Amino acid sequence: MTIIDGKAFALKLREKIAGAVRDIKSSCNIQPALAVVLVGEDPASQVYVRNKGIATEKAGMRSIEHKLAADASEDDVVSLVKKLNADEEVDGILVQLPLPDHISSERVINEIHPDKDVDGLTEANAGRLILGKTGLVPCTPQGSVMLAKSVRDNLSGLNAVVVGRSILVGKPLAMLLLAENCTVTMAHSRTKNLDEVCREADILCAAVGRPRMVEGRWVKEGATVIDVGINRIEEDGKTRLIGDVDFDSAKERAGAITPVPGGVGPMTIACLLRNTVIAAARRRGLGAVEV
Numbered sequence: 001m002t003i004i005d006g007k008a009f010a011l012k013l014r015e016k017i018a019g020a021v022r023d024i025k026s027s028c029n030i031q032p033a034l035a036v037v038l039v040g041e042d043p044a045s046q047v048y049v050r051n052k053g054i055a056t057e058k059a060g061m062r063s064i065e066h067k068l069a070a071d072a073s074e075d076d077v078v079s080l081v082k083k084l085n086a087d088e089e090v091d092g093i094l095v096q097l098p099l100p101d102h103i104s105s106e107r108v109i110n111e112i113h114p115d116k117d118v119d120g121l122t123e124a125n126a127g128r129l130i131l132g133k134t135g136l137v138p139c140t141p142q143g144s145v146m147l148a149k150s151v152r153d154n155l156s157g158l159n160a161v162v163v164g165r166s167i168l169v170g171k172p173l174a175m176l177l178l179a180e181n182c183t184v185t186m187a188h189s190r191t192k193n194l195d196e197v198c199r200e201a202d203i204l205c206a207a208v209g210r211p212r213m214v215e216g217r218w219v220k221e222g223a224t225v226i227d228v229g230i231n232r233i234e235e236d237g238k239t240r241l242i243g244d245v246d247f248d249s250a251k252e253r254a255g256a257i258t259p260v261p262g263g264v265g266p267m268t269i270a271c272l273l274r275n276t277v278i279a280a281a282r283r284r285g286l287g288a289v290e291v
């Protein structure tokens with residue numbers, strides 16, 4: 001049984017990205033820039049945004065943070081996005097989710113120029129993903145597939161089950177696995193006999209938001225388990241971060257499994273940096289970057 005080291009994989013990817021950034025700087029004198037927009041003071045979001053900023057700078061890119069008050073209006077956020085769209089220096093725009101309830105995240109996200117949409121969440125990029133056209137691919141699904149491929153050199157013909165069908169994770173992940181020629185099943189809250197469905201999976205992905213929901217007996221012997229869930233729980237008087245998979249029982253049957261923390265999470269940030277360099281190179285006409 002292999003515990004997939006997402007943290008180590010992400011660090012290697014970040015080194016490659018830093019190399020691509022150095023190449024762009026030395027050949028074109030351009031420093032790719034990522035703008036992150038945070039609305040309100042949600043403590044978890046603040047930590048994520050700070051970590052993204054640090055990772056961006058470590059990769060040699062410029063990090064631009066825009067913090068708006070929790071009572072900022074939808075129009076305030078939209079005008080900021082429009083300003084960032086028009087700013088020649090900005091290559092990537094990320095609006096941290098969730099937004100406060102009075103703001104429509106759908107409207108705000110769709111104001112982002114698709115060529116700067118490093119989260120891959122605009123209608124344009126979602127459409128390109130489905131059509132198999134070049135676009136920007138959502139980070140968490142991209143990182144999940146990279147980790148699955150790190151332990152199985154060919155996903156072709158394998159049964160993949162994705163539990164969860166959100167726009168951010170489940171749906172794009174299913175599309176990426178389909179593009180790898182997996183036979184994909186999308187499961188969700190109305191799926192009947194979820195345990196039986198999961199037991200058919202060679203690649204089992206959980207993106208639900210329910211701590212330890214996927215039990216060991218749901219896992220096919222030898223399966224690759226990708227746990228996307230990030231759940232903060234109180235246990236034994238401590239705050240812990242755990243996944244959607246019951247790691248201890250699942251690892252007894254899995255062939256390979258991602259831990260939480262240290263699995264998919266670090267890959268999300270690495271893929272965000274990857275999308276930023278790719279967006280910079282495309283938008284500025286620098287040719288393809290290999291990362």
Ligand SMILES: NC(=O)C1=CN([C@@H]2O[C@H](COP(=O)(O)OP(=O)(O)OC[C@H]3O[C@@H](n4cnc5c(N)ncnc54)[C@H](OP(=O)(O)O)[C@@H]3O)[C@@H](O)[C@H]2O)C=CC1
Pocket residue numbers: 140163164165166167168169170187188189190191194207208209210228229230231244264265266268
């Ligand atoms: N590692 C990372 O970088 C990231 C991790 N996450 C984590 O991934 C998890 C999922 O996030 P996200 O996709 O945004 O969550 P959402 O809440 O948007 O979606 C959850 C999905 O799970 C399904 N679901 C809920 N309950 C059940 C159930 N009992 N049985 C089967 N399916 C169920 C829902 O089904 P239905 O559609 O029918 O309601 C829905 O499709 C969370 O833990 C989140 O924190 C998220 C983003 C990045």
Ligand SMILES: Nc1nc(=O)c2c([nH]1)NC[C@@H]1CN(c3ccc(C(=O)N[C@@H](CCC(=O)O)C(=O)O)cc3)C=[N+]21
Pocket residue numbers: 048094095096097098119139140230241260261262263264265266268269
């Ligand atoms: N527009 C937008 N895009 C996102 O991609 C996005 C978002 N909004 N809102 C919130 C979710 C969540 N998310 C995570 C990123 C990194 C870790 C991560 O690095 N996790 C570490 C642990 C970090 C810790 O200790 O808290 C790990 O799993 O090892 C987790 C979760 C991105 N999201």
